[in-house]
Amino acid sequence: MNTIAENIANFLKEYQPFSFLSNDELIHITTSIGIINLEKNKTLFQADEKLHDSFYVVASGVVNLTFLADGEEILLNKCYAGDVFGLRPFFAKNNYMMTAKSREDSIVYAIPISIFKPFVSQNSNVLDFLLENFASNTRNSLDKETGSVVSDGIYSNKTGEIQYFQSLSYNKTPLKISQDEISKDVAQLMSDNLIDSAIIIENNYPIGIVTDTDFRSKIANGRFPLNSSISKIMSSPVVTVPESISVAEAQLLLLKHNVSHLCVTKDGSDKSIVSGIISEHDIVVAQSNNPGVLIKQIKKALNPKELKQVREKLTELVQSSIAKNIPIPHIFNITGEINIAIIKRAIEIAILDLGSPPARFCWISIGSQARKEQLLLTDQDSILVFEDVAEDKYRDVKDYFIKLAKRASTILEKIGFQYCPNNHMASNMIWCKSLSDWIKQYNNWMKTPGEQSNEISSIFFDVEMVLGENKIEEAINEVIFNNAKNSVLFFDYLGNDTLRKQPALTFFKKFNVEEEGLHKGKFNIKNKAIMPLVDGARLFALNMQLKGVNNTYLRFKELAIIDPKHSEIFLNCAEAFLVLTGFRTLEGLKNDNSGEYINLDELSKIDKEKLKNALMPMKELEELIKDKFQLTQFS
Structure with a gap:
């Protein structure tokens, strides 16, 4: 047995995801591993560089992952012994998005993607570990025993959640054929339509898929004649996904099943009508919108x-x-x-x-x-x-x-x-x-x-x-917060201004809608619901010297910590603000406008109740403002 490979295997098995593999599997992998000696400040790969055919594990030393922002090199992560990084070739086709550079003399193991990929698709524990870290973009720097995956630019802290749920555009009119079609004819159809795949259906349900790769690997090399039925060379069963599939979810499924295409169906099962097909190219295009x-x-x-x-x-x-x-x-x-x-x-x-x-x-x-x-x-x-x-x-x-x-x-x-x-x-x-x-x-x-x-x-x-x-x-x-200290007159003015806005609900708990004009009968969700919360959060943030927090939701969350006595009011207001913002955003996206006016007639009974419930914390906030700033009258 190769002593070096055995030593590397003994090292890797102490860290996830390698601990999920058997000793024989580890030895198989480690015989193909490259050992890289990185001197201090030596670059392994850099932003915009073409992807390598390996990913990396730190054996000793420290490797920094950095990216450039406004001309400055920003440190994203430090990789220590057992940390996995450089996984981008697994999930993407475009270049590296950050730089890997040794902080001190280091040794790094280079594990070929082609060697490791079969173990990802075959071992659910390995896959789950990679997927979890891929989706959450987290690393537990305190838990060196288990190892970790360090993000290399697939996501950033501020974009991970969004891209993980980012919708995906794909071909909604795929070529659909029966399993009795002749391979030569299918190849001609694919060529005529400038596409690289076709879905094989039976009773309108997908039973297989054929791609350019199938023609190259099964017909071009002589395994099957050109006049074979397409059922001979198709891949089956086909991997099906729902119409709401996201970019990241699609990426992960391509990896999990080691395929280049996914079949989209109405409900995501293979007992449902085909509604599209997703290719690796679609993923690359979608990444341009992250x-x-x-x-x-x-x-x-x-x-x-x-x-x-x-x-x-x-x-x-x-x-x-x-x-x-x-x-x-x-x-x-x-x-x-x-x-x-x-x-x-x-x-x-x-x-x-x-x-x-x-x-x-x-x-x-x-x-x-x-x-x-x-x-x-x-x-x-x-x-x-x-x-x-x-x-x-x-x-x-x-x-x-x-x-x-x-x-x-x-x-x-x-x-x-x-x-x-x-x-x-x-x-x-x-x-x-x-x-x-x-x-x-x-x-x-x-x-x-x-x-x-x-x-x-x-x-x-x-x-x-x-x-x-x-x-x-x-x-x-500084001038704002210094003036805000014990400024009774200022808070009297600002507090009254906050309370002066028309109430969202009438005395009889009905929506206070516009009585005339272009928006007659509609509810002004901005001025009568959202702005009172915005103004209230700002008022208390200034009064309590809450610096560096501008967002209304975050202000209420912080205020709940600063003022535990009234935390319930602030937390209710925080949640109400999110609900109201959701209503306004949906209205704006639907009508391609600012979403300021809600057409209540278009809301379901449930949504009307949800909207009305979100207005309830405002009354408690008003009372708290009056009490805190001693506002008995306002003009």
């Missing part, structure tokens, strides 16, 4: 048209995620990151047109963009803050940034982000000014609310930097 790829496309975009195409793909992603019942917080995460990336790129394109900025600055999203709650395309909300400059340079500097903001806003409008009807945009000279001027603005708003010509708007207290200097954003946040 969030990680979208971010990469955004960074490379050179004009509004390219950015608009990405935003349209994001809408499709939101739609499929809602249909799959993906938790709303996960969808917030994805859409928020991609929207911010689009806005950032729009500003960068504008800078490329205008030339370098004459001073340091910070472009800040406000309102729903800052809260990362824009699942649907809505309007732009932003401010621009530039550093303090000498008085004689102020006018020229401000002129540049107004031009920059106008150009960026025009680009965003072309992408689909409408201009703010209240002109709360950086392109408005009122909202484009120096840091000192902004500090004065916030001081005036918060110390003497309602007395300034620029009436205070609560959306200016949701801030998220898109591009620019972190220190400028930090200065804005």
Whole structure:
């Protein structure tokens, strides 16, 4: 017996998934394993490099997995002895999405995919281990005994859940033939239709599949004559899947069954009518729509048209995620990151047109963009803050940034982000000014609310930097939270503003619908249901000095921890916000609009009750606001 192979086998069997294999199976694998000595800082593979024919296990040392973001190398994971990485060739066809580099002198085992793949499809424990880690993108760094799979870019922390449930486009008009057809005729039909597969059916149900590979491996080599019936060379039984199959689910099934195609049927069984066929090529195409790829496309975009195409793909992603019942917080995460990336790129394109900025600055999203709650395309909300400059340079500097903001806003409008009807945009000279001027603005708003010509708007207290200097954003946040300390007048104003909105339900617990105008009879879910929760979460977040959390759902979750006495109210509001957002998003996707007005006549009785129940926590929130801020009357 090969002593080296035996030593490697003894090492691997201490770690999953290799511990699920027999000693003979391990020896079979280890005789084909390559041993790679990596000196410190040596690269094993890098982002955009073509996939290797092996995956890797750390034998000793440490290997870092990194990726580039905005020119910086970001550490995603550290791989220690027993950790598996570089699995991308199992699941994808495109290049590596990150770099593997040794942190110190290391030894790595290279395990050929072709040698290991049969054990994946034959051993359910091995498969389950890979699938679980593949889907969840987790590694237990504390559990060195069991080993772990380290993600190499199939998913990222912020995109895993979405791509795992991402819907898949496939051929919905596959070639369907009977098992009595002659192979030569089927090959001609496939060639005429420019397709690489055909489904064999009997009584409208799939009984097999034939692909280009079958013709090459069974007829081209002389095993069967050209005039054989197709039943002789077809693969049977066919692997069937439901119409709602996701990208990741399809990938995993192709791996599990070691096949290149999946047959789609109405209910996912082989006793159901065929409704499509999925190929490996379909998977590769679908991957171009995953969030990680979208971010990469955004960074490379050179004009509004390219950015608009990405935003349209994001809408499709939101739609499929809602249909799959993906938790709303996960969808917030994805859409928020991609929207911010689009806005950032729009500003960068504008800078490329205008030339370098004459001073340091910070472009800040406000309102729903800052809260990362824009699942649907809505309007732009932003401010621009530039550093303090000498008085004689102020006018020229401000002129540049107004031009920059106008150009960026025009680009965003072309992408689909409408201009703010209240002109709360950086392109408005009122909202484009120096840091000192902004500090004065916030001081005036918060110390003497309602007395300034620029009436205070609560959306200016949701801030998220898109591009620019972190220190400028930090200065804005500092003035906000410093002023919020013991500011009775400010919270009196903001609290009354929150309570002033029309109630969602009438005295008789009926929906408070629009009484006139274009939307007569419809329920304004934004203004009467969602915004009171948004305003309430913001109010308490400012009061309790909750920094760095803008999203309404997350604010309520954090508030429940900070204020245990009222945790039930906050948690109920958090769940209500998700339900209401779901209703609005569905309405918007259905009608290709902002989803602001719900047509109650189109809701089922169950959905109406669900909607009404989501409005119930608002009353408790109102009472808590009145009690907390001593608001006995409001105007």
